[in-house]
Amino acid sequence: MSRTALRICPLCEATCGLMLTVDGSTVTAARGDRDDVFSRGFICPKGAAFGAVDSDPDRLRTPLVRRDGVLREAGWEEAFDAVAAGVRPVVERYGPHAVGVVLGNPNVHTMAGALYPNVLLGALGTRSLFTASTLDQMPKHVSSGLLFGDANAIPVPDLDRTDHLLLIGANPLESNGSLCTAPDFPGRLKALRARGGTLTVVDPRRTRTAKLADRHVAIRPGTDALLLAAMVHVLYEEDLADLGALAPHVEGTDDVRDAVRDFTPESVAAACDVDADVTRALARELAAAPTAAVYGRIGSCTVPHGTLASWLVDVLNILTGNLDRPGGALFPQAATDRTPRPAGPGRGFALGRWHSRVSGHPEAKGELPLSALAEEIDTATDAGEPVRALLTVAANPVLSAPDGDRLDKALGSLDFMVSVDPYLNETSRHADVVLPPPPPAQSPHHDFAFNTLAVRNQVRYTRPAVPLEPGRTAETEILARLTLAVTGAHGTDPAAVDAMVIEQTLAKAVREPHSPVHGRDPGELTALLTGENGPERRLDLMLRLGPYGDGFGARPDGLTLERLLAHPHGIDLGPLRPRLPQPLKTRSGKVELLPEPIAADLPRLRQALAEAGRPAGLVLVGRRHLRSNNSWMHNIPVLTGGSNRCTLHLHPEDAARLGVRDAQPVRVKGPGGAVTAPAEITDTVRPGVVSLPHGWGHDRPGTRQTHAAGAPGVNVNQLLDGSMLDPLSGNAVLNGVPVTLTPLTDAKL
Numbered sequence: 159m160s161r162t163a164l165r166i167c168p169l170c171e172a173t174c175g176l177m178l179t180v181d182g183s184t185v186t187a188a189r190g191d192r193d194d195v196f197s198r199g200f201i202c203p204k205g206a207a208f209g210a211v212d213s214d215p216d217r218l219r220t221p222l223v224r225r226d227g228v229l230r231e232a233g234w235e236e237a238f239d240a241v242a243a244g245v246r247p248v249v250e251r252y253g254p255h256a257v258g259v260v261l262g263n264p265n266v267h268t269m270a271g272a273l274y275p276n277v278l279l280g281a282l283g284t285r286s287l288f289t290a291s292t293l294d295q296m297p298k299h300v301s302s303g304l305l306f307g308d309a310n311a312i313p314v315p316d317l318d319r320t321d322h323l324l325l326i327g328a329n330p331l332e333s334n335g336s337l338c339t340a341p342d343f344p345g346r347l348k349a350l351r352a353r354g355g356t357l358t359v360v361d362p363r364r365t366r367t368a369k370l371a372d373r374h375v376a377i378r379p380g381t382d383a384l385l386l387a388a389m390v391h392v393l394y395e396e397d398l399a400d401l402g403a404l405a406p407h408v409e410g411t412d413d414v415r416d417a418v419r420d421f422t423p424e425s426v427a428a429a430c431d432v433d434a435d436v437t438r439a440l441a442r443e444l445a446a447a448p449t450a451a452v453y454g455r456i457g458s459c460t461v462p463h464g465t466l467a468s469w470l471v472d473v474l475n476i477l478t479g480n481l482d483r484p485g486g487a488l489f490p491q492a493a494t495d496r497t498p499r500p501a502g503p504g505r506g507f508a509l510g511r512w513h514s515r516v517s518g519h520p521e522a523k524g525e526l527p528l529s530a531l532a533e534e535i536d537t538a539t540d541a542g543e544p545v546r547a548l549l550t551v552a553a554n555p556v557l558s559a560p561d562g563d564r565l566d567k568a569l570g571s572l573d574f575m576v577s578v579d580p581y582l583n584e585t586s587r588h589a590d591v592v593l594p595p596p597p598p599a600q601s602p603h604h605d606f607a608f609n610t611l612a613v614r615n616q617v618r619y620t621r622p623a624v625p626l627e628p629g630r631t632a633e634t635e636i637l638a639r640l641t642l643a644v645t646g647a648h649g650t651d652p653a654a655v656d657a658m659v660i661e662q663t664l665a666k667a668v669r670e671p672h673s674p675v676h677g678r679d680p681g682e683l684t685a686l687l688t689g690e691n692g693p694e695r696r697l698d699l700m701l702r703l704g705p706y707g708d709g710f711g712a713r714p715d716g717l718t719l720e721r722l723l724a725h726p727h728g729i730d731l732g733p734l735r736p737r738l739p740q741p742l743k744t745r746s747g748k749v750e751l752l753p754e755p756i757a758a759d760l761p762r763l764r765q766a767l768a769e770a771g772r773p774a775g776l777v778l779v780g781r782r783h784l785r786s787n788n789s790w791m792h793n794i795p796v797l798t799g800g801s802n803r804c805t806l807h808l809h810p811e812d813a814a815r816l817g818v819r820d821a822q823p824v825r826v827k828g829p830g831g832a833v834t835a836p837a838e839i840t841d842t843v844r845p846g847v848v849s850l851p852h853g854w855g856h857d858r859p860g861t862r863q864t865h866a867a868g869a870p871g872v873n874v875n876q877l878l879d880g881s882m883l884d885p886l887s888g889n890a891v892l893n894g895v896p897v898t899l900t901p902l903t904d905a906k907l
């Protein structure tokens with residue numbers, strides 16, 4: 159007997175609603191939920207493969223604990239005993255900073271990842287925090303922190319209403335969008351064109367997204383900050399800047415005019431390989447459009463000037479009056495956001511409150527660069543203890559971060575390591591204890607992170623589609639127990655973690671004058687919470703205190719968990735709305751258009767421009783494939799093969815010059831090492847640029863991903879040595895990396 163169940167898809171940022179067919183406890187089919195208030199039935203091949211992802215036989219079913227050097231299946235009690243016994247002595251002997259924490263990408267795709275890591279980090283007190291953000295969007299956080307005073311205040315392009323979209327270094331037809339949650343991104347781009355809007359794509363590759371565009375600018379990798387600075391220059395030079403309703407909320411516009419004075423379209427043309435006429439046209443079109451949004455993603459962040467480029471994206475939105483207006487780029491308002499405080503000056507955003515021990519990288523948002531993890535483990539200094547114990551949660555940095563070979567060795571040298579991961583892979587194979595979460599069908603879902611980045615305000619929650627199998631532990635409970643085990647409270651009931659968070663949150667809320675529960679009794683409010691377990695009660699708490707919440711009776715029509723459960727396809731909360739000045743938390747209470755750290759970084763951009771005249775060799779960029787997801791989905795047979803392969807794209811002109819034939823093995827050498835991949839000759843990359851996808855290289859011993867190991871590919875990040883960073887954010891440079899190629903005879907592959 160089969161039945162259906164709803165589940166929000168956790169496999170990318172689009173958060174589509176799925177309708178699963180379930181036979182017993184197995185998901186046998188997945189289709190788009192037509193009644194989903196946000197995704198309206200859209201599904202992509204990954205979502206359609208939800209059942210295969212969920213039931214992958216290589217998923218671990220029980221914890222693994224290392225005994226006599228060998229990982230063996232173990233019970234949960236034994237596993238958490240081992241965690242406490244392994245981590246506590248490191249904390250007690252060397253202090254909390256000797257315990258590193260690595261949080262990987264799927265933490266933004268699980269409820270556990272949203273609700274527990276902050277509790278763990280707060281209780282442990284370590285500064286050795288590394289996350290996927292420094293391989294990804296940290297430049298955007300830093301630019302938002304500096305401009306708006308809040309690193310999480312990220313404006314989102316109003317896809318459904320804009321007249322003009324300028325898309326930089328993003329390929330949503332493969333990625334389905336990022337920092338812009340929009341189910342059916344491709345359909346929304348087509349709708350933009352159909353309603354007479356225009357799409358411009360800036361990308362060194364002619365991607366499927368670029369093929370949809372009115373204009374494709376094949377920029378030289380790593381030079382977007384120059385192009386964008388020149389566009390800002392044009393807005394001033396041609397008197398096109400018009401802040402409109404934003405004007406009273408912005409300071410520093412004259413300073414920006416002076417700061418970009420020397421970045422003329424002519425001066426950057428050779429470096430970007432973009433004609434000055436094109437740069438001028440881009441600026442004029444942006445200014446002339448009734449509404450427009452500039453949106454930059456991976457290709458604009460994972461480069462040497464990532465923070466400057468991210469800043470310039472919003473400078474362009476601001477100077478054309480498009481920030482915070484319908485059709486422009488707006489700040490979403492999620493249902494679990496904190497109660498909006500009254501507008502006014504805030505504390506501002508601080509960078510570099512501490513530094514990494516070995517290279518002295520400044521922290522950003524409390525994090526150190528993931529590129530520096532290996533040296534923080536393997537290098538002794540006088541400046542403090544190296545990382546001796548490591549907790550990785552949903553992270554595979556051996557493949558995702560620069561120089562996996564060095565990190566691989568460093569992980570092998572740790573005193574103790576714990577991985578919360580469903581797979582034994584390139585990273586978790588080093589763990590002393592592996593704690594596997596249940597497959598997604600057995601987990602509840604709410605998008606805490608992505609609703610704050612969504613093109614429409616909406617709220618959805620799906621309970622587990624399938625009950626927990628015997629012997630499984632919910633990931634929420636795994637992280638609660640991990641928190642207790644590493645903070646000296648091993649053995650305490652994990653429910654105590656949720657109870658503590660609820661108590662602290664309410665104690666604070668009743669003291670805040672702007673809170674709907676100001677002055678009420680926390681005990682009485684706690685008793686009003688509903689939900690079957692701690693995570694649900696915490697969701698109820700956040701919904702009720704949030705901007706649409708019932709305020710525990712203060713707004714009787716408002717949101718509660720009960721009301722949300724009565725709407726299994728979600729509740730639409732309307733289009734994005736202008737919100738300024740409320741989201742601003744800068745010290746001035748205004749948008750600070752030329753923050754000091756940005757001004758101090760501009761000379762480095764000038765320097766890059768001055769050096770750009772040198773003859774350039776080949777540079778490497780990445781790419782994504784619709785049926786892939788970073789490093790962990792190559793084990794699903796239906797999602798691999800075909801065009802989803804680890805090949806080196808290179809342009810026919812470069813192939814001819816270097817004597818490379820299609821499918822011939824090519825040795826690619828970069829600053830951190832060399833890899834060999836088959837050539838795929840294609841004019842979708844511009845001349846001078848080669849492309850390899852990331853997340854491959856599944857050929858290390860001791861892993862258990864059988865299908866992936868059959869077509870392992872190579873680890874592109876081995877070409878990097880971890881030293882190339884965007885200095886303001888600590889973000890790794892993953893694109894625009896200089897490489898050399900040597901064609902090999904086929905026998906050498």
Ligand SMILES: Nc1nc2c(c(=O)[nH]1)N[C@H]1C(S)=C(S)[C@@H](COP(=O)(O)OP(=O)(O)OC[C@H]3O[C@@H](n4cnc5c(=O)[nH]c(N)nc54)[C@H](O)[C@@H]3O)O[C@H]1N2
Pocket residue numbers: 261262263264268290293294456551552553554555557558559578579580581583595633780781787788789790851852853874875892
């Ligand atoms: N060269 C290059 N490198 C890149 C990128 C690039 O564009 N080019 N992109 C970068 C980006 S944007 C990112 S975000 C990073 C991603 O890098 P990581 O943060 O390392 O993420 P993944 O590679 O997705 O690996 C996720 C891990 O989580 C596990 N996992 C899957 N589902 C769950 C779950 O529900 N719970 C738990 N606990 N674990 C789970 C998987 O088995 C896997 O081990 O890679 C970065 N690396």
Ligand SMILES: Nc1nc2c(c(=O)[nH]1)N[C@H]1C(S)=C(S)[C@@H](COP(=O)(O)OP(=O)(O)OC[C@H]3O[C@@H](n4cnc5c(=O)[nH]c(N)nc54)[C@H](O)[C@@H]3O)O[C@H]1N2
Pocket residue numbers: 170171263294326327328329330332333334335336360361362363365377378379380381382455456457458461779780781782783784785786787788893894
């Ligand atoms: N199918 C699939 N979907 C995914 C993922 C996945 O691995 N596979 N990963 C998810 C994650 S973690 C993230 S962060 C998002 C990322 O989502 P996107 O940002 O859309 O990522 P990409 O598809 O890698 O697109 C980045 C584009 O930038 C271009 N580029 C490279 N260097 C430069 C440059 O210097 N300048 C410019 N202008 N462009 C450049 C590349 O050619 C590429 O087309 O995708 C998410 N969705």
Ligand code: SF4
Pocket residue numbers: 167168169170171172173174200201202203204205206334341342
């Ligand atoms: S687009 Fe993303 S969220 Fe939607 S079905 Fe595909 S993988 Fe899932």
Ligand SMILES: [Mo]
Pocket residue numbers: 263290294
């Ligand atoms: Mo990412």
